[in-house]
Amino acid sequence: MDTDNLNREKLKNKKRVVIKIGSSSLTHMETGKLDLLKMEKLIRILCDLRGQGREVVLVSSGAIAAGRQALGGQKRPDTISEKQAYAAVGQARLMMVYQKLFSEYNYTAAQILLTKDTMTNEVSRYNAQNTFDELLKLGVIPIVNENDTVSTHEIQFGDNDRLSAIVAALIGADLLILLSDINGLYSDDPRQNPQAEFIGLVEEITPQLLVMGKSSAGSDVGTGGMSSKLAAARIATDSGSDMVIANGENVEIIHDIMSGEEKGTLFIAHTNLDFDLMNYIDHEY
Numbered sequence: 001m002d003t004d005n006l007n008r009e010k011l012k013n014k015k016r017v018v019i020k021i022g023s024s025s026l027t028h029m030e031t032g033k034l035d036l037l038k039m040e041k042l043i044r045i046l047c048d049l050r051g052q053g054r055e056v057v058l059v060s061s062g063a064i065a066a067g068r069q070a071l072g073g074q075k076r077p078d079t080i081s082e083k084q085a086y087a088a089v090g091q092a093r094l095m096m097v098y099q100k101l102f103s104e105y106n107y108t109a110a111q112i113l114l115t116k117d118t119m120t121n122e123v124s125r126y127n128a129q130n131t132f133d134e135l136l137k138l139g140v141i142p143i144v145n146e147n148d149t150v151s152t153h154e155i156q157f158g159d160n161d162r163l164s165a166i167v168a169a170l171i172g173a174d175l176l177i178l179l180s181d182i183n184g185l186y187s188d189d190p191r192q193n194p195q196a197e198f199i200g201l202v203e204e205i206t207p208q209l210l211v212m213g214k215s216s217a218g219s220d221v222g223t224g225g226m227s228s229k230l231a232a233a234r235i236a237t238d239s240g241s242d243m244v245i246a247n248g249e250n251v252e253i254i255h256d257i258m259s260g261e262e263k264g265t266l267f268i269a270h271t272n273l274d275f276d277l278m279n280y281i282d283h284e285y
């Protein structure tokens, strides 16, 4: 078996998995409304992973998008306070849908909203870590988002790609899956350059790779192009977690990835005994 296959085979044994889904994967492109069928499928797959004995954390965007719909599909929010208000409405909506779907399969979901403050303050970081541990022990599926209603620019993580990698590092996850509207990493933007090559395996995040990331950004209803995904890959792999970027158009891909199939781009973790999460969160307010 070649190394590529071997690395993929190892994904079958991952025990603590963080899965991030973006707003563009959760909503219908034409209307911006929640794609309920896809959400239903996603939750069924997460419950099944839990049923296999794995611990699962979902990082879900979509608060602002769901709020906008709940408020009658008004214009895209521009100001911070508009975004915060939309998120306050939408986060509750999102959770209502998630709670309902999880309960259909007899599982319980919990909400965890984080800000950068939670991470930079040692006491609250420690508390958050304990809460995650306790929830996972109880068999609950934590659903994480940034606490958009109170997070202004100065205290923002920036995007949920980074946030999910920080969560993976915080809880010592062994796999992070980023579901997006792109297949993975390409050598160039595949929509502009048909010669762009798909990269299935990344063993080291080199400066050359970071340059590639800049030119192959995704669309996005939410935030976060390829460069934020590479920033996430650096946090996750340095913390000891493998990471996969894959296309969330069909959420069954989670199952394929966890079965060792070569889907998306796999970034391999490396051991870093000096890992300190604080070095990856900028302190400048």
Ligand code: GLU
Pocket: 022, 023, 060, 061, 062, 063, 064, 065, 087, 145, 146, 148, 158, 159, 160, 161, 222, 223, 224
């Ligand atoms: N927290 C934002 C939301 O729920 C999304 C941020 C992101 O997708 O990166 O709408």
